[in-house]
Amino acid sequence: MNKNIKVPMAALVRLTTYLRCLNEMKQSNVQTISSSDIEDATGINAAQFRKDLSYFGEFGKPGVGYNIDELHDTIARILKVDEERPVILIGAGNLGSALLGYSGLPENNFRIVGVFDNDRHKIGYKLWDNEIYDISTIKARNAKIGAKIAILTVPVKSAQDVVDDLIESGISLILNFAPVPIHVSKDIMVRNVCFIQELTILSYHLKS
Amino acid sequence: MNKNIKVPMAALVRLTTYLRCLNEMKQSNVQTISSSDIEDATGINAAQFRKDLSYFGEFGKPGVGYNIDELHDTIARILKVDEERPVILIGAGNLGSALLGYSGLPENNFRIVGVFDNDRHKIGYKLWDNEIYDISTIKARNAKIGAKIAILTVPVKSAQDVVDDLIESGISLILNFAPVPIHVSKDIMVRNVCFIQELTILSYHLKS
Numbered sequence: 001m002n003k004n005i006k007v008p009m010a011a012l013v014r015l016t017t018y019l020r021c022l023n024e025m026k027q028s029n030v031q032t033i034s035s036s037d038i039e040d041a042t043g044i045n046a047a048q049f050r051k052d053l054s055y056f057g058e059f060g061k062p063g064v065g066y067n068i069d070e071l072h073d074t075i076a077r078i079l080k081v082d083e084e085r086p087v088i089l090i091g092a093g094n095l096g097s098a099l100l101g102y103s104g105l106p107e108n109n110f111r112i113v114g115v116f117d118n119d120r121h122k123i124g125y126k127l128w129d130n131e132i133y134d135i136s137t138i139k140a141r142n143a144k145i146g147a148k149i150a151i152l153t154v155p156v157k158s159a160q161d162v163v164d165d166l167i168e169s170g171i172s173l174i175l176n177f178a179p180v181p182i183h184v185s186k187d188i189m190v191r192n193v194c195f196i197q198e199l200t201i202l203s204y205h206l207k208s
Numbered sequence: 209m210n211k212n213i214k215v216p217m218a219a220l221v222r223l224t225t226y227l228r229c230l231n232e233m234k235q236s237n238v239q240t241i242s243s244s245d246i247e248d249a250t251g252i253n254a255a256q257f258r259k260d261l262s263y264f265g266e267f268g269k270p271g272v273g274y275n276i277d278e279l280h281d282t283i284a285r286i287l288k289v290d291e292e293r294p295v296i297l298i299g300a301g302n303l304g305s306a307l308l309g310y311s312g313l314p315e316n317n318f319r320i321v322g323v324f325d326n327d328r329h330k331i332g333y334k335l336w337d338n339e340i341y342d343i344s345t346i347k348a349r350n351a352k353i354g355a356k357i358a359i360l361t362v363p364v365k366s367a368q369d370v371v372d373d374l375i376e377s378g379i380s381l382i383l384n385f386a387p388v389p390i391h392v393s394k395d396i397m398v399r400n401v402c403f404i405q406e407l408t409i410l411s412y413h414l415k416s
Contacts, residue, residue, distance in 0.1 A: 013405070016405040079408055080412055098301065098303035149414070181232045195383065198400075200287055201220055202357055206356055
């Protein structure tokens with residue numbers, strides 16, 4: 001398998017979809033699947049799935065299909081989520097707390113290694129098992145932690161300021177839950193979680 | 209404008225992206241934008257944007273561009289989010305609480321009109337301004353409320369049971385935050401919010 005292929009964004013999104021789907025399938029007793037099972041589960045057509053995989057080598061056996069565990073591990077390797085990644089969480093509010101308690105993070109090799117907030121009433125207290133640190137200490141702390149990925153669950157009004165601090169602290173990848181556009185230089189990557197889009201898609205299908 | 213065109217899912221996702229982007233632009237002082245501004249803001253190429261709009265009529269003026277407010281309202285109409293939609297929330301935990309307090313919902317014409325949980329320690333108490341109702345009363349309550357859309361923020365183990373109750377109560381569109389696949393019949397639509405996918409895409413771009 002050639003791990004150095006640069007995967008285009010659209011293919012990357014599809015690969016994460018396959019991985020998610022395989023994660024779910026691993027919990028069942030099924031061991032082998034076909035590309036049309038993938039189509040049923042993801043909505044991405046079987047030919048596209050086979051084409052996406054073909055860039056990385058030969059997988060599956062004709063007439064037999066794909067071994068779920070093998071396919072999962074291969075895609076995890078392609079996506080580089082076969083090793084644990086340290087992540088810091090900024091914002092110890094309701095959403096931050098919900099994310100911190102979410103088992104999907106460790107199950108997918110993401111480990112929250114630091115929680116930061118600017119609220120004096122929260123700093124020093126624990127959120128789940130994590131001490132809440134003062135955001136003003138992030139640069140010194142992340143020099144030790146070495147996280148590159150941050151999850152941002154702060155209010156709209158502080159989002160941009162926090163991002164500037166994060167970048168100074170060595171963070172280059174940001175998952176933004178704040179419903180506001182964030183401006184960063186080209187070497188920093190931001191992905192926005194926007195469930196309003198999903199609600200809009202649902203609402204569009206409302207029968208009148 | 210022909211409102212009865214059936215928009216394919218991929219175009220629908222793009223339209224919600226344009227709308228999100230226009231929502232943000234409305235907050236600035238800019239009044240007119242070009243299709244290449246849209247490309248810069250969304251990553252969707254300008255030709256695709258013009259093609260997506262062309263299905264619905266003629267918009268924008270050559271050499272002048274699009275009026276942001278007009279374009280916003282047009283896409284909101286196409287997506288049918290120009291009117292308020294009642295939504296119920298199932299699960300009064302951390303995530304449910306975070307969503308209930310999220311200003312993006314009313315700003316996008318989604319109004320949470322009922323909050324339900326099965327926890328005796330929560331039922332009857334208030335979450336923000338909303339009384340938490342017993343989930344076992346949902347059928348009777350939604351007969352009055354008439355919501356078709358539900359947001360699901362319950363633990364994995366209760367997700368499927370809750371969905372079955374929701375469908376019996378007249379819900380046909382479900383936004384699922386529980387990290388578990390949900391099985392529904394073809395006339396029910398489920399969209400899953402999966403931020404692990406976004407984290408995976410970020411993590412892939414980690415420079416080693």
